[in-house]
Amino acid sequence: MTGPILVALLGHWRRNPLQLFTLLAGLALGTALWSGVQAINAEARASYDAAEATLGEGLFPQIVAGDGGSIPLATYVALRRAGWNVSPVIEGNLGPVRVVGVDPLTAPKGIGPVAVEGADLGAFLTGAGQIFAREEVLATLPDTGAALVITPAAAPNTALMDIGLADRLLGRQGRIDRLIVAQIQPSTRRPLAEVAPGLVQSAPQGDSNVARLTESFHLNLTAFGLLAFVVGLFIVHGAIGLAFEQRRPMVRTLRALGVPLGRLILLMALELAVLGLSAGLVGVALGYVVAAALLPDVAATLGGLYGADISGELTLRASWWLSGLAIALGGTGVAAAGSLLSLSRMPLLASAQPRAWVMARQGAGLAVLSLGLLVLSGGLAVWGHGLMVGFAMLGTLLVGGALALPPLLTLVLRLAEGRARDPVAQWFWADTRQQVPALSLALMALLLAMTANVGVSTMVSSFRLTFTGFLDQRLASELYVSARDAEQAAAIVAVAEPRTNAVLPILSVEAQVAGHPVEIYGARDHATYRDNWQLLRAAPGVWDALARGEGVLVNEQLYRRAGRDLGTAVRVAPGLDLPVLGIFGDYGNPVGQVIVNEAVFARQFPDVRALRFGLRLDPAAVDALRQTLRDQAGVADSAMVDQAAIKALSLSVFDRTFTVTTALNILTLAVAGFAMLMSLLTLAAMRLPQVAPVWALGLPRTRLAALDLLRAVVLAALTGALALPLGLGLAWALLAVVNVEAFGWRLPLYLFPMEYLRLGALALLAAVLAALWPAWRLSRMPPAQLLGVFRHER
């Protein structure tokens, strides 16, 4: 029995190839964007994990010098003798490559060459040594005499070697950067403070700093991918819904002929599963292409913004393409669930006619549902707390907005119809209104695409504006210099003081406030801070009070996470509680920050010496000072960064970010445009009975075609008009709710009218392109086809 049923079911697709193409293409495009974004995220995460494994961050506790400097070899030896099971690490840059030196004999399992399969420990330790890195990294290394071992699993832009070799290459003369603390330690070991008083131990971080820093970026990419997938699902839902409606008479006949309903539903589900898998395969392949095209820009963005090293090459991971297929299959299931459910409930003698009237009646229900969702979204925005509530708010806002589109369009078109005086105009508005139910899914897809565009571009542009303003505040000094040790720091001050307006030491120490990890900074009272720093909130006379040591400034993260509002006390050190005088924006920083006066800092942390300095001078004199610092204080070029270079780098990073978001914007709009094209093509055949009488009454085909084009523009424009407030709502939710809940800082929302106009023009163009082919076909339609509507045999 199954064979004949399948022949009957599949015959539908044979007779409606356009519908089949719509279904497959919609799913494939949605899957492509989703899996493309996932591939990028997976590649980035793999890079973070590789870096973590190589460097030991996040897995093991670390011991570092309390003043941020290096650890003498003697201190390491003393610790080992005192029973500490620690392993030394040297890090530094050799040209553009990050060099990491480890000691494989003492390193815990899972770090460095201990983790590299096939590593020859003897060769690693002896003779000229070995260097492990990716092929492209090895190619950039100067000739060191060591054997080069291609290691694809190594962290990007990182070369791993024996600590002795690293010490020689970096010229460290036995000084160590940090010590990795093994998980198992002898209980008889002496306390750290007793053996090495200047060292501090930090707990494993769980996630690496880079992973946490970049989480916001990946979250946004994921949100974009998900939205694109949802847009694709709208197409699939429309195609499946139409196919099911058109097959209702056949289903009734098959059931009347004795086919059990269960068997029928099972076979239809199976048919969809095969289609879903086929489209999924194409989608995953397309996703790979999308990811490969975007990955270099994403890698550059993450590298520039957060210093994260991401491989620019894509790896085909089984988990990735399997999850791509799974989401394609799941999406098909979601899109088909309603149709299958309706089929399972269809009485044997139900009307075989497509249930247009039922769909019309559902319109009123949708309006009520949409209103309910929008009210719920508003309620969550006002009273809700937590990240999940933030996402629920976003979801209800988007779904509610999409569902509101058909009733709102109907209302506006009815108003236009009422005001029209010309008969053609009157018919145009009335006919457009009548087409809304059939086009609603495609228009909702367009709405979501435009909303995502408005929302994400507003967010990214707001971020850019805020971040560049923030850089202007924070990077007020013309030159930033880092010292190797206290001795070089003193040399820098000696060289710089007579040649600059001010030498501002950057003092910092890690601590905890109310259980939250924070960095405490000591700031000198100087016009640089007073003139440039703009505080989000501040007590009167904030800078004078700070200069007198009567309070602290905290960053927004600490204010939100630990509830440290103006006037509340912050425990800077045991026995020293100071009130909050001001709150400053600190975008992109995952941890809390406290700023105290330099004198207060010196009293509380007398061992901490400044190793970084901000130098104020005439911008024209920056190059000369760099040269002097190089010659007289031995400061390496890589330890000096001028303000202009950082800002230029930041802006170039944002430009790469824009490249990524613009590409995703255009791809999402293209998917929505495709949805419109498919809907219009399907509709073109179905609405001949509406067009033919108007043609017969004297409207030429060319005019009817022009009106069809105009209709697409009008509908896209009205959809865009709704997408704008919805997109701004989305941006607000991302900036003011999700960002705050996820990362602890809030970004101000800026408006970009020119950007919205450009987007609107792009959407109208997409709509015109989608309507062009159906309109052209109508203008060239043979009269015989239109006359077919009037034939008795119809």
Place this chain on the structure above:
Amino acid sequence: MLLSLRDVTKTYPGAEVSVLQRISLDLESGEMLALTGESGSGKSTLLHLMGGLDTADRGVVALDGVDLTPLDDKGRAALRRGTVGVVFQQFNLIPSLTVGANIAFQARLAGRHDPDRVQRLAQRLGLGDHLAKYPEQLSGGQQQRVAIARTLAPQPRLVLADEPTGNLDEATADTVFALMCELVAETGAGLILVTHSERLATRLGRRLHLRAGQLT
């Protein structure tokens, strides 16, 4: 002469036999003609050629002395707007417009909209209470009356009716037919009625029969 056909021939693409072969006929203003024939004999095709809805392969179709053959799409559309009125068997009302807007539609396209005339026609055809409704809210007989009112509102010179009562029961068909003939007669327009019904055909002044694409 209102309508004149000379040696009109029409063959559909792919068909071996012409659907119309060398048809010639004349119709005066105010004249009413019944066109009968079997299914597939070419009645509707002939009607479509007369109304400028389709073009003949050979021969001349002239309306009010104007040859339709060389007219382009726009020219024929203008002719349909201003000179010809067609009543279809399937009514072919515009579902998105109200009954009142449907009746006035063609007259407004032709630039001859007269609200009083629309009201009078609606009253005469028993549609006065239904002007604000949509076509789908009316019965078949009511919908056909709307189609007749729409055709007559712009006062066309030629009315072409293609099985206008084919979808109606006998009693309703008689009422609708009588009303249509009465109203056409009042305007002085010519009428060509395509029908299967011998009963209705005999009620018109002149009758032609079409068989295998030829008039008999």
